[in-house]
Amino acid sequence: MIKAITLREITKSYGSFTAVNRFSLEVERGTVFGLLGPNGAGKTTLIKILTTLMRPSAGDARVEGFSVLTQGKEVRRLIGVVPQENNLDRYLTARENLILHGRLHGMKPAAYHPRIDELLEMTGLASRQHDFPDTFSGGMQRRLVVARALVHEPRVLFLDEPTTGLDPQSRRALWEYIRGLRQSMTVFLTTHYMDEADALCDRIMIMDHGVSLADGSAAELKDAFSRAHTYEVEFRGDPQGYGEILAALPCVRSLEKEGSVYRLTLSGEDALKPLINSAVGADIRRICLKEPSLEDVFIALTGEKVRE
């Protein structure tokens, strides 16, 4: 079966700097795929290669079986693109922006008018369709860019940081639209927001310095990084004095104290019983497993240092 997206040994270099290094990937049809990474990780370069805006220095990529190197026109016929910046035409009304997009895709008025009506309704912009995008809020402009990318009913939708700069309500509204699309198309998105990737993506890849660091569902990634089994423990009464006893237990790998709460990393699930049975077990008031968030996984893989 043809994959929605295939990248084979893609490399993109600018002089001595390598933005993407021998990157390979396959994305199944109907997947919401999230590419995560800090600034400069190579995410936007990959989207630009996949949308034919940029040629790779080496390797090839295919979208729905068509090569970005030799079949760019066919690729562009099948994709919708929501770029990082709202590149709407401010001299055209919302509806005219969508009409121009339909025309550039060779659609006839009889095909694009009903589709545009449907999209304007879906994005809640029907009442503002004759207004210019400059008069829209950031969330409305973003919804219009998404609507524009969907006019020609693409098979693969690329979203480059789709909710950056939006308020929480607009973000959640946009998530709803994206969730609604998963039945009809493959979605490839990049984001900085871990909650976004967690909420939307069937599969997540974390990349940095042009290479893939981890790949799987949000649950798989968290699970892979939760093997350390971190627990938070509170004691009845004065918490002082428990530290030395806990540190001496063979099942405790590391120990931190934050206020009255001890954070323990145990050797595994089996280590919970020896902890309860230890000398401090009877004084434990509350013990809870600290689930790693996707952000913990991301920071663990890409480091805490701020990028230029």
Place this chain on the structure above:
Amino acid sequence: MFRGALSIWGRDMLVLKRSIFSELLAVVAYPLTLYLAFGFGLKGYISDVGGIPYPLFIAPGLISMTAVNAAFDESSWSMWFHRRVQRTIEEYRVTPVTVYDIVIGKIFSGFTQGAIKGAVVFLVILVLTPFRMDLGHLPAYVLCLALASMIFSCLGTICGTVIDKPENIGRVQSVVIVPLIFMAGIFFPLSSYPAQVLPLIRLLPTTAVFEGARDALLFGSVPPLFLVNLVLSAALSFVLAVYTFNRKMAE
């Protein structure tokens, strides 16, 4: 074929239609002022040039100047704005249209703006001044104007493609375009140049534009050498504009 170019041209014409009156007012004011200032102000000092009354001598050049300036302005600023500010060129490039569609659409927008604005200045000069000509000379003049608009639209497209800072587009206009226009004999006969310089001046495409336009409007035909110059310049600038845009987009 060229469906994309037509869609982009259609977009530009829709935007032009919305602001046509303010655009035309601004466009007409400049050449009309020059016509009144030079044509009438200097009439007492320069009675005729080679037997042609001075206001009649400068009118074809002023109309052509309006057309080529409009073609250059529209192409350069529009290309720069769509590429650097709105980034709509990027939106066009993720649709099935080719880079050739984009650049041809933009060149034709510049050409159309030049032709429309040149025609309007022509009509205004015809209505407001004693300038008269034989209507049978119009086809040759329109041909000259079309080729000139095409050349300047292509030059504007090249500037809008390669120049990133807007002030540099203004500098190109001041340092290259304006001297090219004014050196080509809009306000004075080419015979004023020293004999050594004249052959070079005659080779300039702007000389072909303004001298050719004057001959077309006053005598009904464009001298063959000027016509060849115009056709070759239009073809060369078109190829250069398409090549430059294609190269820039591949970066």
